Amino acid sequence: MLVHTDAMMGNPMIALVNGTLFCPIQGKIENATVLIENEKIKEIGTNLSLEGAEIFDVTGKYIVPGFIDAHTHQGLFDGSIGWAGMDGNEMTDPITPHVRGIDSFNPFEPSLKEVVRGGVTCINTGPGSGNVVSGETFTVKVIESPIVDDMILRAPSGLKIALGENPKRTHGQLNKRMPSTRMGIAALIRKTFTEALNYIDEKETYQTKVRNAMEKGKDPPAPPKRNLMLDTVVKVLQREIPLHAHAHRADDIATIIRIAEEFSVDLVLIHCTEGNKITNYIVEKGYPAVIGPTLYWVSKPETRDRGFKTVVDLVKAGVKVALQTDSLTPMNHFHLLPMYAIKEGLTPEEALKCVTINPAEILNISNKIGSLEAGKDADVVIWSGHPFEFYSKVEKVFISGKEVSLAT
Numbered sequence: 052m053l054v055h056t057d058a059m060m061g062n063p064m065i066a067l068v069n070g071t072l073f074c075p076i077q078g079k080i081e082n083a084t085v086l087i088e089n090e091k092i093k094e095i096g097t098n099l100s101l102e103g104a105e106i107f108d109v110t111g112k113y114i115v116p117g118f119i120d121a122h123t124h125q126g127l128f129d130g131s132i133g134w135a136g137m138d139g140n141e142m143t144d145p146i147t148p149h150v151r152g153i154d155s156f157n158p159f160e161p162s163l164k165e166v167v168r169g170g171v172t173c174i175n176t177g178p179g180s181g182n183v184v185s186g187e188t189f190t191v192k193v194i195e196s197p198i199v200d201d202m203i204l205r206a207p208s209g210l211k212i213a214l215g216e217n218p219k220r221t222h223g224q225l226n227k228r229m230p231s232t233r234m235g236i237a238a239l240i241r242k243t244f245t246e247a248l249n250y251i252d253e254k255e256t257y258q259t260k261v262r263n264a265m266e267k268g269k270d271p272p273a274p275p276k277r278n279l280m281l282d283t284v285v286k287v288l289q290r291e292i293p294l295h296a297h298a299h300r301a302d303d304i305a306t307i308i309r310i311a312e313e314f315s316v317d318l319v320l321i322h323c324t325e326g327n328k329i330t331n332y333i334v335e336k337g338y339p340a341v342i343g344p345t346l347y348w349v350s351k352p353e354t355r356d357r358g359f360k361t362v363v364d365l366v367k368a369g370v371k372v373a374l375q376t377d378s379l380t381p382m383n384h385f386h387l388l389p390m391y392a393i394k395e396g397l398t399p400e401e402a403l404k405c406v407t408i409n410p411a412e413i414l415n416i417s418n419k420i421g422s423l424e425a426g427k428d429a430d431v432v433i434w435s436g437h438p439f440e441f442y443s444k445v446e447k448v449f450i451s452g453k454e455v456s457l458a459t
Contacts, residue, residue: 064088065452066101067431070109073438074116075400075408076422085114087429090452094425107433112446115403115438116423117172117430118385121341121410122295122321122375125176125382126156126163126191126199136160140181145222145230146243149279150186152177153206156199162382166193167448168457169385170438172430173204175414176378180213180297181221183230183239187211187283188295190414192430194450208414209319210287212240213297214307216353237306244314247284250275293317295341299324299353308336319413322377324357327364334368339413344377346387359395366392366401373410390439399439428452 065087072083077095086093086104129136138155141147156176166174177188189206196202214236223231230236253275261271286292296307299322311318320326323340326333333340342362349355366372374388389402397405411421419428429452436443448455 064093064104066099066104066106067109067114067433068101068106070112070114070433072114072423073403074423075404076424078400083114085423085431087431087449087452090429092423092425092427092429092431095423107447109433109447111436113434113437113443114423115170115432115434116407116421117432117448117450118170118406119373119410119414119421120166120171120174120376120382120385120406121373121413122343122377123174123176123382124179124378125166125174126158126160127152127176127178128378129157129160129162131161139177140179140221141186142181142221145183145218145228145239146280147178147182147186148184148210148243148281148283150178151189151207152187152211153189153199153203156189156191158197158199158202162378163193165381165383166385167450167455168383168445169381170432170434170445170448171382171385172432172448172450173416173420174382175208175410177209177295178211180211180217183213183218183222183236184243184284185211185213187292190416192450194453194455204419205414205416207283207286207292208416209293209295210283211295211297211321212307214303215297215299216351217297233303233306237310240307240310241313243284244288244310244316247281247288248314250278250281251285251288287316288314290315290317293319295319295321297321301325301328303353304329305332308332308338311338312336321375323365324354324361326370327361328356330364330368330370333365333370339371339373339409340365341373341375341410341413343375343388344379345391346384347379359391362392362405363396366397366405371409371413372405373413374405386438386443390441393439399437402439 067085072080084099124139127139141150175190178185187207188209190204190208191202264271298304318338320340392402408421411417431449433447434443
C-alpha cells in the first residue's frame with residue numbers, strides 16, 4: 052500500500068503557493084494559494100498570510116482536487132494470484148444482499164499502488180456483477196493502513212445489483228437455475244424488494260403489538276427474527292442508500308428505472324453503455340450515470356457499442372455523469388478517461404466535474420471531497436501541467452492533508 056511521507060508530521064499547516072487552481076467549484080485561479088490545516092482545507096485565494104505554514108512552491112503546476120472513481124472492484128480481485136484472490140463475486144446464489152464488499156477488501160492488493168499515480172484519491176468499490184443482487188459497496192480513501200476500516204469514507208455506499216448478461220450466464224447458463232432470462236432477473240429483483248417490504252410490515256406490526264400489550268399491562272410478544280439478507284434491502288427501500296445497478300443495454304436501463312419507480316428507491320445507473328440511445332428518457336427520469344469502462348476490449352455483446360459518445364451526449368443533455376474504470380483500466384491511467392471525453396466533445400471543465408464533484412455527489416460524500424473548498428478534506432493533487440494534457444503527470448498527492456508516496 053501507499054506510505055505517508057514525513058513532510059507534514061512536524062507542522063500542522065502547509066501552504067501550496069503560486070500554482071494554478073483547477074476546481075469544479077472555484078473554477079481556474081492563477082497564482083493561487085491553498086492552506087491546509089489539520090487534514091482540512093483552511094483557505095484558498097491569492098496573497099494569503101503564510102505565517103506559521105510549511106511552504107510548498109508549486110509555480111507552473113496545477114492544484115486539482117483528488118479524482119474519484121465511482122465504480123471499481125479494486126481490492127476485491129487480485130489477479131496476480133488467480134482464484135485465491137477472486138473475492139468479489141459470491142456466486143453460490145443469485146440473491147446475496149447480505150454480503151459486504153468490505154469483508155473481501157485487501158489493503159495490500161497490488162493494484163492499489165497504482166491508484167494515486169492516476170490522480171485518484173478515493174474509490175467506490177465492492178462486489179461484482181455475477182449475481183442479480185450482489186451486496187454492499189463502500190467508498191475508501193487510498194491511504195496507508197493495513198486495516199480497511201481506517202480507510203472508509205462511507206459504508207455502505209450502495210447495494211449492487213446487476214441486469215443483463217452476467218447473472219444470466221452465471222446462474223442460468225452455467226448453473227441451470229433462475230435467472231436464465233432478463234425477465235427472470237427483473238422478477239428476482241421485485242421478489243427481493245417485496246420480501247423486504249413484508250419484513251418492514253412485520254416489524255411495524257410487532258411494534259404495534261408491543262404498544263398494545265403495554266397499554267393492557269401484558270407481556271410483549273416475541274420479536275420477529277432478524278433477517279440479515281433483508282436488512283440491507285430495507286436500507287434501499289427506506290432510501291438510506293441507493294441501488295447501484297449494473298446495466299449496459301438500453302432495455303436493461305429502462306427495466307431498472309421501471310423497478311426503481313415501482314418501489315420508490317434511489318438509483319445510480321452503473322455502466323449505462325447504451326444510455327445515449329435513450330438520452331431523453333434518462334434526462335426525464337433524473338437518475339445519475341457512472342459510465343464506463345470504455346478503454347477496454349468488447350468483452351460481450353452488450354458492450355459492443357461502448358464509447359465516449361455516451362458520456363458527451365448525457366452530459367450535454369443535463370445528466371449527472373461520473374467516469375469509472377470498473378477496475379478494467381489500470382488506475383494509473385485514470386486521467387485518460389476525461390481526456391478522451393474531451394476529445395469526443397466535452398469541455399475540460401465538464402470533464403473535471405465527471406471525475407470530481409459529480410462522483411462525490413452521486414456517492415453522497417460531496418460534503419467532504421470532490422472540490423477544493425474551505426472546510427473540506429484536503430485531498431489535493433499537484434500536477435506538472437494541466438491534468439488533461441497528455442504529458443502532464445502527478446507530482447504530489449495529499450490525502451486528508453498528508454502527503455502520500457507515489458513510489459511502487
